[in-house]
Amino acid sequence: MLSLIIQRLLALIPLLFIVSVLTFSFTSLLPSDPVDLIIGETGTHEQYEMVRQRLGLNEPVVERYFMWLGKAVRGDLGTSFFNSVNVTQAVMQRLPVTMSLTLVSAAIAIVVGVAAGIVAALRPRSWVDRFATIGATIGQAIPNFWFGLILVALFAVNLRWFPATGFTPFSASPWDWLRSVTLPAIALGLASSAAIARQVRSAMVGVLQQDYIRAARAQGLSARRVIFRHALTNALVPVVAVLSFQITVLLGGALIVEQVFAINGLGTLAIAAVRQQDIPMIQGLVLVMVELVVLAQLATDIIYGLLNPKARPS
Structure with a gap:
């Protein structure tokens, strides 16, 4: 029975990796720019660039993925773009309810x-x-x-x-x-x-x-x-x-x-x-x-x- 549990746990590693790749890829392909939603139509070019740099959106997608994956493995799922709330804390607060x-x-x-x-x-x-x-x-x-x-x-x-x-x-x-x-x-x-x-x-x-x-x-x-x-x-x-x-x-x-x-x-x-x-x-x-x-x-x-x-x- 122990070998069954070990096999199932080892099989979870590639599965979660594939899920993380697909999740990050699909969210990165969203048509709208989150910076436009944060600043709005009245923002200047300098404000756009400052926000993009603060959010790390100027980096290549592959580099952003591995940075996000490294933090996710340590339990840090990032910070919300709109209210600066820690994603891990927000999810853990709602998780017991669900x-x-x-x-x-x-x-x-x-x-x-x-x-x-x-x-x-x-x-x-x-x-x-x-x-x-x-x-x-x-x-x-x-x-x-x-x-x-x-x-x-x-x-x-x-x-x-x-x-x-x-x-x-x-x-x-x-x-x-x-x-x-x-x-x-x-x-x-x-x-x-x-x-x-x-x-x-x-x-x-x-x-x-x-x-x-x-x-x-x-x-x-x-x-x-x-x-x-x-x-x-x-x-x-x-x-x-x-x-x-x-x-x-x-x-x-x-x-x-x-x-x-x-x-x-x-x-x-x-x-x-x-x-x-x-x-x-x-x-x-x-x-x-x-x-x-x-x-x-x-x-x-x-x-x-x-x-x-x-x-x-x-």
């Missing part, structure tokens, strides 16, 4: 998706199975931002059970944190729970028809032990692959759901950076988001290796 939303929505998606998939698989072709299948299809079809608006109108505006907007840090009040993150997490986790439910149902139906499941039942084992100890453990092997993709979807969807619930996470920071064409902020956000996705993929690879010994390197 991670809270993503982790809670992932927990909801896993619990709801696995439970619905098991119930549907235990009674295939019944009304329970058809209801779960229809619900999963609808859940995948509904946009998370539209579902978030419905939740706000129903549970925040009408019933006043949850706050409509804002985010409370866990350190300030765990209860208020849970109330503030519940609605956006449900809106975000709905589609992922539907995808997980469909995969669990398909995997469980196949596993329950295997000979070792029949042998376990013939030995007099309880239904709960057969389902959760033998069937579910083997059915989760293909589900982990879907889960790794859904974690990526949740991270991307969190950036949109944050706008619906007025949560100051990475999504708000990313939209502001794109509108201003704040190149250092965009580069830092893309790099951090890719690192989060890569870490999520690494975690799912480790879980997959624990569940499936055949996936471990010899």
Whole structure:
């Protein structure tokens, strides 16, 4: 298992290098000049040159890339062009907000998706199975931002059970944190729970028809032990692959759901950076988001290796 982790970590080095090259290259090819956005149309030629020199834009692209990469390796993602804010500090301040939303929505998606998939698989072709299948299809079809608006109108505006907007840090009040993150997490986790439910149902139906499941039942084992100890453990092997993709979807969807619930996470920071064409902020956000996705993929690879010994390197 240790060799699997080492192999995955070594594979991350060229991947992150390629991502850094593409990120820096694409942001450098933006049609507008950031100096024009900073100074405006009334600036003089001397002011333009002074700002370009201060920002390091007069240097060749390759030299600027390696300077940026050297600082990024040390944890310095640069400084914003517009408000002189340290990019690393700005991202780290918003990161706990987005991670809270993503982790809670992932927990909801896993619990709801696995439970619905098991119930549907235990009674295939019944009304329970058809209801779960229809619900999963609808859940995948509904946009998370539209579902978030419905939740706000129903549970925040009408019933006043949850706050409509804002985010409370866990350190300030765990209860208020849970109330503030519940609605956006449900809106975000709905589609992922539907995808997980469909995969669990398909995997469980196949596993329950295997000979070792029949042998376990013939030995007099309880239904709960057969389902959760033998069937579910083997059915989760293909589900982990879907889960790794859904974690990526949740991270991307969190950036949109944050706008619906007025949560100051990475999504708000990313939209502001794109509108201003704040190149250092965009580069830092893309790099951090890719690192989060890569870490999520690494975690799912480790879980997959624990569940499936055949996936471990010899």
